[in-house]
Amino acid sequence: MLSFDLVNFICMIINILILFLIAKKFLFGRVNGIIEKRKEELDTAFNAADKVTQEAQSNRREYQLQLAEFEKERSDRMDEAIKEAEARKNAIIEEANAEAEGLIKDARNEAERIRSVAGIDHDKKVEELVFDVAARLAGQAISEEANSELYDKFLSQATNSNTGKE
Amino acid sequence: MDLAEELKAELEIPTAFTIPIGKGIAINQTVVITWCIIAFLFVLFLILTRGFVTKNPGRRQLLVEAFVVWIQDLVGGNMDEKGKKYVPFLCSILIFLGVSNTIGIFNIAPPTKDLRTTVALALMSIVLVQIAGIREKKIGGWLKSFAHPIKVMLPMNIMELLIKPLSLCMRLFGNIFAAYVIMELVKMVVPVVLPAALCLYFDLFDGLLQAYVFVFLTSLYINEAVE
Numbered sequence: 001m002l003s004f005d006l007v008n009f010i011c012m013i014i015n016i017l018i019l020f021l022i023a024k025k026f027l028f029g030r031v032n033g034i035i036e037k038r039k040e041e042l043d044t045a046f047n048a049a050d051k052v053t054q055e056a057q058s059n060r061r062e063y064q065l066q067l068a069e070f071e072k073e074r075s076d077r078m079d080e081a082i083k084e085a086e087a088r089k090n091a092i093i094e095e096a097n098a099e100a101e102g103l104i105k106d107a108r109n110e111a112e113r114i115r116s117v118a119g120i121d122h123d124k125k126v127e128e129l130v131f132d133v134a135a136r137l138a139g140q141a142i143s144e145e146a147n148s149e150l151y152d153k154f155l156s157q158a159t160n161s162n163t164g165k166e
Numbered sequence: 167m168d169l170a171e172e173l174k175a176e177l178e179i180p181t182a183f184t185i186p187i188g189k190g191i192a193i194n195q196t197v198v199i200t201w202c203i204i205a206f207l208f209v210l211f212l213i214l215t216r217g218f219v220t221k222n223p224g225r226r227q228l229l230v231e232a233f234v235v236w237i238q239d240l241v242g243g244n245m246d247e248k249g250k251k252y253v254p255f256l257c258s259i260l261i262f263l264g265v266s267n268t269i270g271i272f273n274i275a276p277p278t279k280d281l282r283t284t285v286a287l288a289l290m291s292i293v294l295v296q297i298a299g300i301r302e303k304k305i306g307g308w309l310k311s312f313a314h315p316i317k318v319m320l321p322m323n324i325m326e327l328l329i330k331p332l333s334l335c336m337r338l339f340g341n342i343f344a345a346y347v348i349m350e351l352v353k354m355v356v357p358v359v360l361p362a363a364l365c366l367y368f369d370l371f372d373g374l375l376q377a378y379v380f381v382f383l384t385s386l387y388i389n390e391a392v393e
Contacts, residue, residue: 004281008179008194012277012286015200016262019207023258026211030218031234034227038220 100134107134114155129157169354173347179280196280203265203277237261240378245385248302248392252294252385259287260381267342267373270349271365276373278342281335288335291384292327299391311391330387334380341376345369 111130182198185191214230223231241260242253266277277283300308312323345368353361 004285005192005194007191008197009282009286011193011197012200012283013290015197015204016259016286016290019204019262020255020258022204022208022211023261024254026208026215028234028238028254028257030211030215031231034218034220035231035235041220 104131104134107131169351172354173350176347176350177343179275179282194280194282195275196277196283199269199274200266200277200283203262203269207261207265241381241385244382245389246392249298249385249388252298252388255294256381256385256388259291259384260377263287263338263377263380264374267377268370270346270369270373276342276346278338278376279346281339284335284339284342287338287380288331291334291380292331292387295330295384295387295391296327298388302392334383338376338380341372345372
């Protein structure tokens with residue numbers, strides 16, 4: 001009733017082994033292979049994304065450093081420019097003062113010369129007038145014409161004071 | 167022919183053809199049906215896994231991938247990492263048994279109705295279990311495992327070597343053969359309507375359940391062996 005022969009039994013074992021090899025190669029191998037490959041591709045994509053993010057962060061840090069450097073350089077240059085401008089301003093003022101002193105000195109000399117030519121003694125008023133003219137000449141940009149007018153005015157005032165006219 | 171004789175005849179596996187070598191090697195129907203199942207599965211695998219891509223997979227590919235992942239989880243779900251390498255073999259057995267046990271729906275004698283098939287499957291399973299144990303524990307550890315947990319258990323553990331495959335093959339053979347006999351009896355008594363309904367249970371549900379039980383027990387044995 002229940003027969004058992006070795007040939008068919010061995011055939012069955014071989015059949016099962018063949019089926020296992022076929023399933024392993026053509027079903028599990030292929031499917032697991034494609035899943036594994038997809039996983040690798042995803043991992044690669046994620047790694048690439050991470051790399052890009054890290055690069056972007058590194059670039060950002062670098063940019064911030066550069067920005068800070070630029071800011072420092074700008075600040076340094078501004079300080080330097082301010083110092084330079086300050087020095088230049090002082091130099092101009094000194095130059096202007098020196099020029100003013102020269103003018104005052106010239107005016108005094110001129111007044112002295114006029115006094116000696118006119119033979120009169122200068123009183124304080126004349127002296128004030130000289131200083132006034134000198135100060136105006138030093139403080140304002142006055143044209144040649146305006147200078148002549150001032151001199152004329154000064155001379156007329158000096159003459160009047162000398163002759164007793166007010 | 168009376169019923170008893172008919173059932174006896176069902177137990178006999180007819181010879182499909184004879185290879186003319188020596189006295190002649192008789193190849194029985196079960197082997198030929200198994201070849202057909204293997205050929206069918208081979209073609210099915212080729213068709214289903216053709217043109218697989220990693221990006222934008224089609225519906226067919228998604229279904230096949232889902233099926234393979236599901237069956238691997240089903241079989242390997244209760245196994246630890248050491249036993250996972252045997253999952254493809256167990257899945258192959260599960261697919262083969264699933265197809266073999268349900269082939270009765272098409273009025274083809276299931277290969278698992280033949281004792282040779284179940285004995286072959288059980289023998290292969292138990293050899294695999296022992297190979298897994300030897301690979302994991304080496305020969306010394308494997309031999310010591312027979313005296314586990316205490317030395318008194320040695321005879322019983324040695325007996326288990328025979329009992330485990332015997333229970334595996336007899337359970338499968340008994341269930342499938344019994345289902346086949348019951349279905350034949352039902353067909354004799356009530357030839358219409360009822361066999362169709364009962365076929366769903368005996369050929370489909372019971373067939374798939376026994377396939378799973380066989381693979382589940384084998385996976386448990388492998389787990390025990392590699393622990």
